[in-house]
Amino acid sequence: MVNVLSHLGVVSLTLILLISSINGQLELDFYGRSCPKAEKIVLDFVSNHIPNAPPLAASLLRMHFHDCFVRGCDGSILLNSTVASGNQTEKTAPPNLTIRGFDFIDRVKRLLEAECPGIVSCADVLALVARDAVVVTGGPSWKVPTGRRDGLISSVVEASNNIPAFFDNITTLQNDFANKGLDSKDLVVLSGAHTIGIAHCPSFVDRLYNFSGVGDQDPSLDSEYATNLKARKCRTANDTTTKVEMDPGSFKTFDLSYYKLLSKRRGMFISDAALLTNPTTRGLVNEILEGSLEDYLVEFAASIEKMGRIEVKTGTEGEIRTNCAQVNS
Known part of the structure; x- marks a missing residue:
């Protein structure tokens, strides 16, 4: 009987570990093995460019905030609208029309793709860039656990309805x-x-x-x-x-x-x-x-x-976009 219970315990533990690996969790240094230079690549690019345009730090921080309030922190704000399907994305919503820095995120992503193709998500790039940009301009630092995956849906209507507005009571x-x-x-x-x-x-x-x-x-x-x-x-x-x-x-x-x-x-x-x-x-x-x-x-x-943990996609949810402006084909 003891052996049976012990065996069941091992099976249960195995199932728990399997479910955990499928669901995934955010963790510090998530890319430590799969792309060990990832966070340094982000920080180096930010350190080299943000000092030349300090106001961009505020815009990148705002971009991260707006992204997290629509379908969670999944990089959906980075997607371009698609003419063929007629889908208008979050970028076109009134709260996002004055946000700058989308090209900045794209440039960082290209560097990461060259180093570790298909490994680092756009959602994580945005979260890391927002933090590093604020730090480089003399602002506070904070921990950015990674492991987010990118969303497949981006809606102008959802952005307009979910992002807190400057006129809200x-x-x-x-x-x-x-x-x-x-x-x-x-x-x-x-x-x-x-x-x-x-x-x-x-x-x-x-x-x-x-x-x-x-x-x-x-x-x-x-x-x-x-x-x-x-x-x-x-x-x-x-x-x-x-x-x-x-x-x-x-x-x-x-x-x-x-x-x-x-x-x-x-x-x-x-x-x-x-x-x-x-x-x-x-x-x-x-x-x-x-x-x-x-x-x-x-x-x-x-x-x-x-x-930064709002409704994140991890494990097998979403995808890792090759290009932050469009879903993988």
Whole structure:
């Protein structure tokens, strides 16, 4: 009887290990044996090119964020639309039209394909590039476990419906994050990424010229800040080209300036201002301001690592794309 139970135990363990290998899991240094130079190739390329275009770091971080909120972190945001099938992909969704850096990801992928054909996923390339780009520009680092596989589906409709928008109120934002397994703390902490990068006038110009449809200004926006934006940046309600620092005076530095401005009612987007309209999120903003930058960066790392695991495809799911812009034929 003991021998039978022992045999059953071995069989059960074997089945568990088999199922685990099929399902797969994200892990640090996933490519340690299959493509040992992979992460160095990514870091070297980022280190050589991002210093020449620092604002691109913010766009690449945003690309990673937007990718994870649609079908999980599966590189679906990288796919091009296909004329033959009439499929419009996530790239064409309004939230993604101002994202730059798709060619950057493609160039990194080509280097990896030359080193280890068919091994490193585009989803992992994006996750690694986003982290390394922020680090190279002086921002925080975080762990990026790898082993993601690439999705086969990319939909403009899903992107438009699932990516948190700059005009969302706090209830919508909290629901969007909760749907992806993220909480209010993650929402507040990840919003701090607005401390780097730029925005275009259309994303917030209604707050200046037509907040409620009668030519008024958003009363929740600091009047001095609004006057400055009107005079020096978005001079008309129809300005579609002017770029504006999201964190004026500190948009190249990953610091607490975003939260300091937010507390003065100088958050650029409606979604920024929304963080002060809820007791929980307002309290979290105050906690960050009362703490140190080092404490915040630890929290940011924890939240973005959590985000990077949203609905990932591993094991035999999806595929490893040869070209990040199209599924394998």
